[in-house]
Amino acid sequence: MDTDDISPPPRKDSALAQLLAEDLDRLSLTELDARIAALKAELARTETKRDGAGKFRSAADSLFKKA
Numbered sequence: 001m002d003t004d005d006i007s008p009p010p011r012k013d014s015a016l017a018q019l020l021a022e023d024l025d026r027l028s029l030t031e032l033d034a035r036i037a038a039l040k041a042e043l044a045r046t047e048t049k050r051d052g053a054g055k056f057r058s059a060a061d062s063l064f065k066k067a
Helices: 015-021 028-062
Strands: none
Touching: none
16 A cells, blocks of 8 residues: 555644634535535545646656656
């Protein structure tokens, strides 16, 4: 397994950890729908950034002939 695929759990003070710990019971259906839309948009943004980083890494690996 590639060690790049292993990531530590989010720090307790990170935005991700706070998001995962948030109590969803207090949210209305409208608020839950808005949250889902925002999370989907953030996921798309993150995937786009990851794809770009992967292409950059592949180009760098090719340049330096990394195996």
